[in-house]
Amino acid sequence: MTVNSNDCAVEVRDLVKVFRTRFRRREVRAVDGVSFQVEPGTTFGLLGPNGAGKTTTVKMILSVVHPTAGGASVFGHDSREIAGRLPIGYLPENHRFPTYFTGAGMLDLYGGLSGMDSRERRRRIPELLDLVGLAGWGDVRLGKYSKGMLQRVGLAQALLHQPKLLVLDEPTDGVDPVGRVHIRGILQRLEEQGVTIFINSHMLMEVEMFCRDVVIIHHGKVALRGKVKDLTGSKGFKLSAQAVPDRLRDDLQARAASVAARNGSLDFLFPTIEEANAAVDLLRGEKCLIEGLAPSTSTLEEVFVSTVNG
Amino acid sequence: MASRLLIQTGALLLDTFREAMARKIFWGLFGLSTALILFFLLIMRIDVVEGATATVTLLGFERTRETDVTRLVRGAHSSIATFLYSVGMFLAVFASAGLIPGLLEPGRIELLLSKPVGRMHLLLSRYLGNILVVAANTTYLVVGVWVVFGWKTEIWSPQFLWAIATTVFLFSVLLSVVVLVGVVFESAALATMIPVALMIVSPILAQEKTAIRLLSSEWSRQVWKWLYYCLPKAFDIGRLTLDLVRQNPTGDLFPVWSSALFAVIVLGLALVLFARRDF
Structure with missing residues (x-):
């Protein structure tokens, strides 16, 4: 600028x-x-x-x-x-x-x-x-x-x-x-x-x-x-899946940046697309239902709040 | 550049007129002036002029009666000038007091100052616009009464028109105080009270010679003198107006130029403070 x-x-x-x-x-x-x-x-x-x-x-x-x-x-x-x-x-x-x-x-x-x-x-x-x-x-x-x-x-x-x-x-x-x-x-x-x-x-x-x-x-x-676009740039990839067995969930939780449960589904946030794809392979291997995979970005509101709150 | 200044000045003057009309100031003064003109038109037709003319025609004392009518007209002119100068001035100050605080309202002043207009230009145009509103009404009243009297009596006394100049002059002096008080305090009430107080103390301070004789201490005599010389001389200018209307010899012009100097200083101070203020 x-x-x-x-x-x-x-x-x-x-x-x-x-x-x-x-x-x-x-x-x-x-x-x-x-x-x-x-x-x-x-x-x-x-x-x-x-x-x-x-x-x-x-x-x-x-x-x-x-x-x-x-x-x-x-x-x-x-x-x-x-x-x-x-x-x-x-x-x-x-x-x-x-x-x-x-x-x-x-x-x-x-x-x-x-x-x-x-x-x-x-x-x-x-x-x-x-x-x-x-x-x-x-x-x-x-x-x-x-x-x-x-x-x-x-x-x-x-x-x-x-x-x-x-x-x-x-x-x-x-x-x-x-x-x-x-x-x-x-x-x-x-x-x-x-x-x-x-x-x-x-x-x-x-x-x-x-x-x-x-x-x-x-x-x-x-x-x-x-x-x-830089401030709200990609913070990872969000993978949503259903019917994830406990053992696999623990495994993926160790690899993911965060995990959130939502209406019977789990949302995993992976830092890179490669890690997200590896997780997809594991989930498909267990015949889990993949709901979606999409890049996740910060909103300006999140940037604003984190800036203001230090 | 020059054309832009002219366009901007025109816009600011027109805005002051529009606001005066919207606040019913212009129409209030206009209505009062019209009522006064109609009042004199009615009085003269029924009581005074026709009666005086009949007397002249019947008794044949033409010269004496003409003098009577002339005296009557001059007397009426003097009364109107005094009324205009006192009650009219109070009404004009009262009506104008809100125009400066109105300009400084949050949400309005920011937009005006963001335009490519100098702050002094903005305030001076407002001051001038206000004077023009009052001058238009004063001219309408004085010329209206003058025409009514002249038409009915065939005595055209142009000296009466001096009342326009002196009234507008004194208003412009008092308006400088309205502007300063408006800029500093943003209060229409204070902007009315202070000029009216100046008008009220003026006849008291004008008794300078008597006061100096009566006051016992030198200190109080100096304070009286200082106040008299520094403040606007509304009473003296009023006396000057009457002398002009009655065609009497006028004294020196010290009250005029010292009041003008007062207005210049007060308005200058208002402009400096306005230029330095944050909004």
Whole structure:
């Protein structure tokens, strides 16, 4: 995940944020020397338990929070500069769009703030409403939108000015399963178009399905980083069988990494495919019923939990 | 770059207008102004103007009666200017106090700051948008009343229009305090109370010469002077407004420029604090 800093979509260098309480001046070190890089065109997930410092890190990338030390850049521009925020589309968690706006009115405001002229906004707004499945809702006040619809119109807002970097904080929060699939489809198309997607989420299954690279933050520090496929790589081969005699079970248990009983079946986990095949031969020799043999991988959730729990 | 700044400023001003309309601030002030215009339209037709004109026509004392009507119009203009300057100002401050804390609400400010807009640009546009909302209503009321009086009496006293400038000026001074309090405390209640308190103490502090004569200790005289010179001079600017409307000679402009300096310093402080804050 190390690339030339000029080629990075996002580069975070030794980022530190210390919050001080107003009166007692007590220090809280929310982010403590975080560094990572996000390659352009990739899908990146920032993970961590509650209070780990994820949102503060994202806010420092967006210049909503000022770093105590270190810095962040977006496509080579310091994130504190206006140029650093030009290529960003952002959907915050718990966003609060003013309810006096209609969907189209809200998009018009944020399009204007992104520097889009009125002709471009008039062209893009119906396109975006259609893209997020809200065609026909543009003239309805946001106060009448459901949570899922607000999330979708929020995504439209983030995409309006065709950003090169999309920063999404819990993008499918409050969205029903059909809506989630729809949003994932939109994000997949954007990824194909070369847009860098940066997701800050608790939904590990979604991150696992969608992101290529992840960083796990814990206690304000980077606890783990890597490619999802490497982190969740093969941990062995699972062999399931029925009617295994006790003697053979003891023999296989000595060879296997683990054994688990399930509804009259036994699941053996073998470190290599050769050991799994040898076990198949022994089981067939005893006329046991083989239910299945498949590679077994760790889930991102398992990786996350083992990282966070040390 | 310049066009982007213009587009962004336009969007922020429009947002302030939309929010003022949604919070019923704009329509409340507009409704009150319309009620006042209609009130004067009704009073003049029935009681004052037609009666005065009849008297002029019947008794033939044209010159005297014209002077009476002119005095009546100037008196009415002065009353409206005073009303606008006191009650109208209080309503404007009260109505505007929520616009800055509203901007800083979690979930809204993060999104605004993530856009390629400078923080100073964001806050200054909000400040300007707020002034424009009040200026639009003040202009509507003053010009409306001016037209009603001018149409009915054929006395067009353009000096009355000075009330727009002085009222909007004082509002912009008080709004700087609203902005600072809003940025520091994010409280609409405090953002109302402090400017109103400044308006209330202004006529007291303006009795500077009397107070200095009456106060026994040098220390208290210095505190009084310091407060008078540093704080906005709403009362003195109000007196200046009346002098302008009545076509009386005006005194020096110290209350105006010292109040403007106060606004610049307070607004500057608000901008610096806003630029340094984390959200």
